[in-house]
Amino acid sequence: EIVEAVTNFFSKSDCLKGKKVLVTAGGTQEPLDPVRFLGNRSSGRMGYAIAQAMQEAGAETILVSAPTDLPVPNGVKRISVQTALEMHDVVLNNFSDMDVIVKAAAVADYRPATNAEQKIKKDGTNRTIELVPNPDILAELGRRKTSQVLIGFAAETENLLAYAQEKMHRKNVDLLVANDVTKPGAGFGSPTNIVSFLFPDGRRIDFPQMSKLEIARNLVEEIVNLLG
Amino acid sequence: EIVEAVTNFFSKSDCLKGKKVLVTAGGTQEPLDPVRFLGNRSSGRMGYAIAQAMQEAGAETILVSAPTDLPVPNGVKRISVQTALEMHDVVLNNFSDMDVIVKAAAVADYRPATNAEQKIKKDGTNRTIELVPNPDILAELGRRKTSQVLIGFAAETENLLAYAQEKMHRKNVDLLVANDVTKPGAGFGSPTNIVSFLFPDGRRIDFPQMSKLEIARNLVEEIVNLLG
Numbered sequence: 001e002i003v004e005a006v007t008n009f010f011s012k013s014d015c016l017k018g019k020k021v022l023v024t025a026g027g028t029q030e031p032l033d034p035v036r037f038l039g040n041r042s043s044g045r046m047g048y049a050i051a052q053a054m055q056e057a058g059a060e061t062i063l064v065s066a067p068t069d070l071p072v073p074n075g076v077k078r079i080s081v082q083t084a085l086e087m088h089d090v091v092l093n094n095f096s097d098m099d100v101i102v103k104a105a106a107v108a109d110y111r112p113a114t115n116a117e118q119k120i121k122k123d124g125t126n127r128t129i130e131l132v133p134n135p136d137i138l139a140e141l142g143r144r145k146t147s148q149v150l151i152g153f154a155a156e157t158e159n160l161l162a163y164a165q166e167k168m169h170r171k172n173v174d175l176l177v178a179n180d181v182t183k184p185g186a187g188f189g190s191p192t193n194i195v196s197f198l199f200p201d202g203r204r205i206d207f208p209q210m211s212k213l214e215i216a217r218n219l220v221e222e223i224v225n226l227l228g
Numbered sequence: 229e230i231v232e233a234v235t236n237f238f239s240k241s242d243c244l245k246g247k248k249v250l251v252t253a254g255g256t257q258e259p260l261d262p263v264r265f266l267g268n269r270s271s272g273r274m275g276y277a278i279a280q281a282m283q284e285a286g287a288e289t290i291l292v293s294a295p296t297d298l299p300v301p302n303g304v305k306r307i308s309v310q311t312a313l314e315m316h317d318v319v320l321n322n323f324s325d326m327d328v329i330v331k332a333a334a335v336a337d338y339r340p341a342t343n344a345e346q347k348i349k350k351d352g353t354n355r356t357i358e359l360v361p362n363p364d365i366l367a368e369l370g371r372r373k374t375s376q377v378l379i380g381f382a383a384e385t386e387n388l389l390a391y392a393q394e395k396m397h398r399k400n401v402d403l404l405v406a407n408d409v410t411k412p413g414a415g416f417g418s419p420t421n422i423v424s425f426l427f428p429d430g431r432r433i434d435f436p437q438m439s440k441l442e443i444a445r446n447l448v449e450e451i452v453n454l455l456g
Binding site for chain 2: 029032033034035036037038039040041069106108109110113118119122124125126127128129130131132133155156157158181182188
């Protein structure tokens with residue numbers, strides 16, 4: 001407890017005091033029926049670490065979280081959602097009041113076209129699931145943003161920097177965090193990550209493997225600069 | 229710790245000493261690509277409680293677990309799997325050595341026909357996922373069993389007892405645990421459950437809402453009877 005108190009003391013710089021930050025985290029679940037869903041491997045750890053770092057830096061922090069077993073960081077307000085559509089609505093409803101939005105959630109690009117009311121019974125034959133595209137929340141925020149600082153994530157398994165660069169420009173974000181989820185010590189469920197920060201002016205910062213909380217604290221520093 | 233020690237003392241009856249028990253738990257994940265999967269809402273809590281109760285009763289306990297964040301119960305040997313096919317192989321490889329098998333896992337009936345090596349990029353249009361049936365592990369065990377006691381689960385959202393009755397006979401299980409996952413205080417993620425035990429001779433025991441560990445201890449008693 002003393003160690004924690006000391007850590008909190010040193011990490012609390014109040015550099016985001018008075019700022020409102022919304023962080024999204026976790027992987028959305030897109031139901032097929034009351035039991036089955038289309039999911040993804042995001043554990044939510046990166047987003048939760050970011051919400052903690054924002055709160056430690058003095059920001060009023062809202063965490064919009066897809067299902068996860070992680071505890072809510074102290075002082076953070078969590079809003080729980082399950083699907084991409086629910087996340088879309090919560091984020092868009094809060095967007096205009098925010099100074100900073102960090103989209104760390106892994107939002108499903110597609111959802112099943114139908115969500116059965118009762119558990120689908122198997123019949124031993126092949127089946128198909130029809131999928132329809134979900135709204136692209138990050139792109140919508142990129143189009144709507146006025147003074148907000150918008151941070152996006154790209155989790156890729158190949159051609160990371162090329163995809164990330166393209167995504168940053170197409171979605172009009174102010175900083176893109178790129179991470180190759182296939183590297184050992186990076187990505188889903190890991191307490192550490194290996195990321196690069198990409199900026200629209202062409203700057204790129206490559207970080208060595210570090211804890212998700214350390215990455216989150218580096219992100220806070222960059223956000224302070226971006227807020228000017 | 230004293231309370232826990234006392235609880236352990238009273239619950240440890242050694243009534244399954246010398247018996248080998250295999251318990252499956254959690255929801256399998258059927259990958260579409262390195263990031264996305266078809267999943268289900270099983271938390272694994274019911275299966276983990278059963279493994280704990282078996283171990284407390286003196287059984288040598290193997291827990292074959294789909295992905296979950298739950299801690300391994302003391303003294304239990306956990307084997308981690310992701311997909312229905314992996315669970316099938318581990319269960320079938322261990323089956324002949326076991327005295328009791330409890331299939332508490334929620335195993336996907338279907339898997340995507342193809343598992344892409346790299347993350348699938350979205351293109352904004354509709355898509356379909358082709359699904360192929362997974363092997364029916366419980367039915368296979370029901371056909372192969374000699375002296376083993378076989379316990380199955382039915383988690384339903386409608387017509388629970390009719391489905392459960394039919395499943396018990398079709399799969400040749402010795403006891404079927406039926407639970408309506410739509411009831412409050414029952415089913416996925418809940419620390420409590422509301423179940424019925426069904427037996428091939430027509431007996432049925434309906435339990436009130438109780439903790440998953442209490443249900444597991446009731447299951448131990450019935451297994452002791454079934455082992456004769």
